[in-house]
Amino acid sequence: MNVSAQAVTIVMIEDDEGHARLIEKNLKRAGVYNEVLHLASGTAAMDHLFGPHRQGGPPVLVLLDLNLPDMSGIDILARLKADPVLKLAPVIVLTTTDDDREIRRCYDLGCSVYITKPVNYETFAQAVRQLGLFLAVIQVPPTAP
């Protein structure tokens, strides 16, 4: 297991417990043992990412469900990409629709990968792994002052 990949925390913003569980299981099964922080609502995600307890340290990878009950995932994505630090974090959008307009919008806002559920978990895990490595590499300069 790659050491730099270990450093990446996966922040999973997903309201559906089942989906969250499936994602976790498949990540593990694919050999991605990063810490997964599950946030079940948009509000919780905003608190964690932008709230007072916000940690500046470990780099994160965001798994984002667009269809949250309390707010639109698109808004969270926009906030993330507008933040000077968090905009570097890769975002994987996971959603149940394959609407062209929505996909385009997400890519325009700066999401790294857009994956439609039900996911082919092989591909999904592969994407997470690659983005995790990528993240570790680009995170090197700020963590080595």
Next chain:
Amino acid sequence: MTWTQAAFGRITLGLKMLGFLVLLGLAASFVWMVQETRRYADAVVATQEVRVAAAQLLGSLQDAETGQRGFLLTGDAAYLAPFEESEQALESDLPELGARLAAEGGNPALEATLDGLITAKLAEIRRTIALAQQDELAGAIDVVREGRGKALMDQIRGLLQGIEARALARLQDRSATLERAGGVLLAAALGGCALVALLGLATLTIAMRYTRDLDSAQAALKRANASLEQRVQARTGSLVAANEEIQRFAYIVSHDLRAPLVNVMGFTQELETALVAVREAMDRAEIEAPALVTPALREAVREDIPEAIGFIRSSTNRMDRLIGAILALSREGRRRLVAEPVPLGATLESLAGSLAHQLDARGAELRLQPPFPTLESDRLALEQILGNLLDNALKYLEPTRPGRILVRARREAGMHAIDVVDNGRGIAARDHGRVFELFRRSGPQDQPGEGIGLAHVRALARRMGGDIRLTSRLGEGSVFTLLLPDKLPAADPALQPSPEEQPA
């Protein structure tokens, strides 16, 4: 007052008839007047003739008297000649006067009175002449002196004057009547003219009022139309809103339905994965501790669980496809149609090209029968519709005979009608409506598909301002007729993407 068209027609026709009758009356009066004038002229002539005849008669008598007097004065027989001539002339003069008098309308009895007087006068003259010839001149003069001849002559003259006077009086009478008639006729003519002018004016007024009424009715109609248009627009607006609502509903529902489905599918896969471990454990147990593996366990692991997972999987896959189709349809419904000139012939050629392989494989023939028009429509939508119809035609060919598919275009009710004709397996009459419904299919379910194509085709055709129609006989073939207007209807604003939906 408002005129109905029938009342207007009746009234103006009545006025025209009245005017015509007045003119006819005037014409008749003029004819009568001409006749009257002619009768008057005849009367003038007759009066003149009576007067001439009377003067002639008097002249002849005076000649006779002159002859008598000359002979009595001179005893010269030469003076008897005028008398004899007059006597002869009088024979014709009297009947002449009688005839003229009768013609003129005088008293014919006068002729007899005159005859008596003239005969008496002539007798007196003859008697004096006879006395003179017998040299009894004094006796003859005595006879004259008696004054009987003069009295007779005076009587005759009086009668003749009377005749003349009466004739003149009658003439004057006629003249006065004629003058009166002329006056009346003039007045009538003036009155008639005035009446005709009045009728003309009345007709004109009515026509103008009628025209004004028509104008105001037209204006009212225009206003009604405008308000109708407004109502239609309002109704269309709410329909569009309702349609939009349905589209959103379909989108949200399918979106939300998919979330639990993802779990079902995902955890089914988990079960499948877990089953692998269970099966391995059971396989090992069969070797190491066969007693543990009961037939029930074996059946559950080997048959029941895999079968259950299989059914769950096929059902969820199917449900996933259906939801995907609803999503696609709702997305398609929100796509903005853009009009551009689309040559139907070229579009069909390219579709035929992409089907060539399948056509060959099934030994079917696709014939495009020109001419094909160029439509002002949405290219993608047209391609989707025609592609779908051709796909269906090919898919449902009757395997027992060579497939024949024909596409032709014609005009129908001011629209383009595009027929896709096939000799395939056909559609039973009871399914003609159903095949256009979402998720409904007809006939043996031996072909892949979800029953979405034709629903999509119909929704598209209607959005393009047209429609689709089916005529088919089971076992003989089908004709799908796509009706499209020359031009795509103006896009309604509600169907255009709202700013928030557009890419940033």
